Amino acid sequence: xxxxxxIRSGRHVHxxxxxxxxxxxxVLLSLLIILAFAALDxxxxxxxxxxxxxxxxxxxxxxxxxDAVLLLRWPRVAVAILGGAMIAxxxxxxxxxxxxxxxDPGLLGISQGTMxxxxxxxxxxxxxxxxxxxxxxxxxxxxxxxxxxxxYRLASTTxxxxxxxxxxxxxxxxxxxxxxxxxxxxxxxxxxxxxxSLTAVSAENARMxxxxxxxxxxxxxxxxxxxxxxxxxxxxxxxxxxAPQKLALLLTLLSxxxxxxxVAVVGPISFLGLIAAHVARxxxxxxxxxxxxxxxxxxxxxxxxxxxxxxTLFLPLVVPAGILVSVAxxxxxxxxxxxTSSRR
Amino acid sequence: xxxxxxxxxxxxVLVVPTFARSVTDHEGRTVEVPDHPQRILSLxxxxxxxxxxxxxxxxxxxxxxxxxxxxxxxxxxxELFGLTFDQVELASLHGKPDLERIRALKPDLIVANLGDFxxxxxxxxxxxxxxxxxxxxxxxxxxxxxEFAGWIGKEQRFDTLKAAYDQRLAETRAxxxxxxxxxxxxxxxxxxxxxxxxxxxxxxxxxxxxxxxxHRIPLSGTVPSGQSRMRIGAELVGEIDADMIVTTYLPENGxxxxxxxxxxxxxxxxxxxxxxxxAEKHILSFSRYEVYPTSFRGALALMDALxxxxx
Numbered sequence: 001x002x003x004x005x006x007i008r009s010g011r012h013v014h015x016x017x018x019x020x021x022x023x024x025x026x027v028l029l030s031l032l033i034i035l036a037f038a039a040l041d042x043x044x045x046x047x048x049x050x051x052x053x054x055x056x057x058x059x060x061x062x063x064x065x066x067d068a069v070l071l072l073r074w075p076r077v078a079v080a081i082l083g084g085a086m087i088a089x090x091x092x093x094x095x096x097x098x099x100x101x102x103x104d105p106g107l108l109g110i111s112q113g114t115m116x117x118x119x120x121x122x123x124x125x126x127x128x129x130x131x132x133x134x135x136x137x138x139x140x141x142x143x144x145x146x147x148x149x150x151x152y153r154l155a156s157t158t159x160x161x162x163x164x165x166x167x168x169x170x171x172x173x174x175x176x177x178x179x180x181x182x183x184x185x186x187x188x189x190x191x192x193x194x195x196x197s198l199t200a201v202s203a204e205n206a207r208m209x210x211x212x213x214x215x216x217x218x219x220x221x222x223x224x225x226x227x228x229x230x231x232x233x234x235x236x237x238x239x240x241x242x243a244p245q246k247l248a249l250l251l252t253l254l255s256x257x258x259x260x261x262x263v264a265v266v267g268p269i270s271f272l273g274l275i276a277a278h279v280a281r282x283x284x285x286x287x288x289x290x291x292x293x294x295x296x297x298x299x300x301x302x303x304x305x306x307x308x309x310x311x312t313l314f315l316p317l318v319v320p321a322g323i324l325v326s327v328a329x330x331x332x333x334x335x336x337x338x339x340t341s342s343r344r
Numbered sequence: 345x346x347x348x349x350x351x352x353x354x355x356x357v358l359v360v361p362t363f364a365r366s367v368t369d370h371e372g373r374t375v376e377v378p379d380h381p382q383r384i385l386s387l388x389x390x391x392x393x394x395x396x397x398x399x400x401x402x403x404x405x406x407x408x409x410x411x412x413x414x415x416x417x418x419x420x421x422x423e424l425f426g427l428t429f430d431q432v433e434l435a436s437l438h439g440k441p442d443l444e445r446i447r448a449l450k451p452d453l454i455v456a457n458l459g460d461f462x463x464x465x466x467x468x469x470x471x472x473x474x475x476x477x478x479x480x481x482x483x484x485x486x487x488x489x490x491e492f493a494g495w496i497g498k499e500q501r502f503d504t505l506k507a508a509y510d511q512r513l514a515e516t517r518a519x520x521x522x523x524x525x526x527x528x529x530x531x532x533x534x535x536x537x538x539x540x541x542x543x544x545x546x547x548x549x550x551x552x553x554x555x556x557x558x559h560r561i562p563l564s565g566t567v568p569s570g571q572s573r574m575r576i577g578a579e580l581v582g583e584i585d586a587d588m589i590v591t592t593y594l595p596e597n598g599x600x601x602x603x604x605x606x607x608x609x610x611x612x613x614x615x616x617x618x619x620x621x622x623a624e625k626h627i628l629s630f631s632r633y634e635v636y637p638t639s640f641r642g643a644l645a646l647m648d649a650l651x652x653x654x655x
Contacts, residue, residue: 044444071470072443199441200463311442316416318440 021290024283028297032081035301039077039308044315045069075206076198080304080321082206082213083198083262084272088299089220090258091273092280092292093251096227098151098160101278105140105259106270108164112171113143114256114263119175137260143167144252196267196322198307205265212261217296220254225289227251269322271329272299278332302328367495370458370478371465377473378452380497385435385451385472390420390637391479392455395489397425398505398639399498405433405449407441411596420637447471453496482570485551485638505640513555516647520556526587528558529621533591535607538578545572547636548643549590556650561586581612581619589621592632601629 041052047069055062055070062070087105094103094110105111117139121127127135147167151160227247229237234244262269280295303321306328310319364379386392386406393406408416408429416434421427433449436442441464446454451472458478461468468474475495479488486506493502530543530550543550544560544567554560563583567574576583593599604627608615621627628649634642 044442045448068447068470069444072447072467199443200467202466204466316434316437316442316445317410318436318442320440 018284018290021284021294025293025297028294028301032297032301032304035304035308036077036081039080039304040070040073042308042312043069043073044312071203075203076201076307077304078206079198079201079209079262079265080307081300082209082217083266083269084276084300084303085217085296086213086258086262086299087269087272087303088276088280088295089217089273089292090255091299092277092288092295093220093227093255093258094273095277096230096288097148097248097251097255099230099233100160102161102274103164104271104274105255106268107161107168107274108147109143109167109171110140110147110256110259111263111268111270112168112175113146114140114260115268116143116171116175118264119178123178132264134260136264137257140256140260140263141253143171144256148248148252195320196269196325197320198266199311199318199320201265209261209265212257216254216258220258220292220296221289223251223254224292227288231286231288267322269303270326271332272302272325275299275325275329275332276302365497367475369475369495370481371462371476373465373476375469375473375475377475377495381453383450383452384496385446385449385454386456387435387441387446387454387461387468388457388477389418389438390633391457392477392492393418393427394420394424394637394639395492396455396496397421397427398641399493399496399501401496401498403432404451405435405446407436407438408434409438420633420639423631423633424637424639424641443467443471455492455495479638480572485545485547489638509640509643512644512647513552516651517556519651526558527561528553528588528590529561529564529584529586530590531584532573533604533607533611535603535610538611539575540578540581540584540611541573541575542567542584543573546592547638548646549592549630549635551638552643552646552650553590556647558588578611581608581615585619586621587624588626588628589619591627591629592635593629594632604629 037052040056041047041049047066051062051066052070054060055066090110091104094105094108095101097103098108114136118132118136120139121132121135147160147164150167151163226242229240229242230244230247230251232240234248237244237247259273276295276299277291279298280291283298284290284294302325306324307321310321310324313319365377366374367377368374382402383404384396384401385404386396389407389409393403396403406418406421406427408418411417416429416437418427418429435446435449439460441461443464446468454468454472454474456464456468456474456476458476459480461476465474465476477488477492479485481488483491490499490502490506493499530546530553532541532543533539534541542563544564545551561584563576563580589604591604593601593603608619616622619627630646630649635646636642
């Protein structure tokens, strides 16, 4: 029996909170706050901690110098936290839907679908920047549905990764054709974006991501409990009265919506969803209502650490966060693949 | 009276705006820039850094690239002017901008390549007035150069350099005599992957040859509009038959003027028998970042080499 804290409000609201996941989540969130402070403080320009505290404190004006430096830092810190959480949630939901621990928005082609929509929208259709995220959402969603329906026809969950990779490769080729058609300058621009970097994140981008993130993260937490039956498999889920087909579609839609604005703003961050979900399951187990919040906290931490390390450790070289996450992700992917095969 | 004049002079200094000119850049933005910028920061080495350096503009920092030994260098500016990061600051490494470092250098004007920095326009503009330059806008290289000179208040210097170029052009044309009626093919050949690329526009290299009156081969007219080059199959090597073939090599990759012969040998064995330029010893190869960037120094060096061909 799990130790749990029960929060009661009136006769009808009983919220059981398992102590271990709650404690782990608290530790992760505390760590996230400390790292966010460090990320705001670290950079090419030295910034005394006192100045940062003045900037953070309400009703106290910081110097113009501090304001100017932090205008370059806070948007990427905010997007790293929100974006990391959203990508992690997206990956975790896909793993539940596909019942495959290796699923990830990148591996299933959703990131590439979003990228293709953004690239085609910007370079071919001339869509204004503020509409690129919705365009990316449509592309990501269409790709997710395509991959899931193809894998469903194959009647194989392991085939999902292969179908996802095949669709990814086709979409990757399409993106490259568009990139090359625009000449060397455009190619260089898309290439830099495709590495997944937070360098170009502006305050406006951070606001846009926040507008997407808040309702989607709340919705993810609300639907987390109802995703539990899918862990049993579709037949068993249907047997206990759940509607697995509808649930899978809803969660896939949510997964695509979570990842689309991040890909539109910073480019694809591969493997983050994979790593965060695996770490979360190791820490708190499989239950989505416990694992998803932990997964989101892990994703936020990972992307924040990758971005801060990339812009401070190797100067004058600034390494895109997407590359550092990919390096960590490949290792996790191999370990996860090994673990998955040895269980079989 | 003297006090009045002094007060008037001080007042004049105070009221003269620091930002005196409006410039419309290649992104279509109208930007207020200093009349005479004193701290220019360039975010593209072989276009903007090269031009700013040749114009004698107060360049304080430039983007660089890592060399094999790890030390950053400025492509084009190193080859043409021997410019190193002992003379100007490193703004960032190419493709990996560090906005805080750029800000810490306190530029009063930032010039950036549109292709690389379009997504960073807002952030750069929060640091200093920023002008976006598009080398692929389709305008002739020296027209773009003149435009850039205007942006940084160096039109006079440009006009002086252009006049010297025109004069040298006339002298070279006279020296080459009838040879300028001949045809040329500008190509890139890569023996490793067997690719052959026909160049329609290739910076100073094609500009000087066109200005001298050389005629392009018909194949260069088939390069799609909006593109500056086209990859062709090895079986079309006969189509590049011209009186003169010009190409470039990359010294940093171990290339030399001889590399083209090795590459052609791999791509089209026996080319010696059907390319006129080979028989006439008119296959010329130049160090890429001396003749690709838009610069008068590169143009003059190229004319020197072509004059040597006539001797």
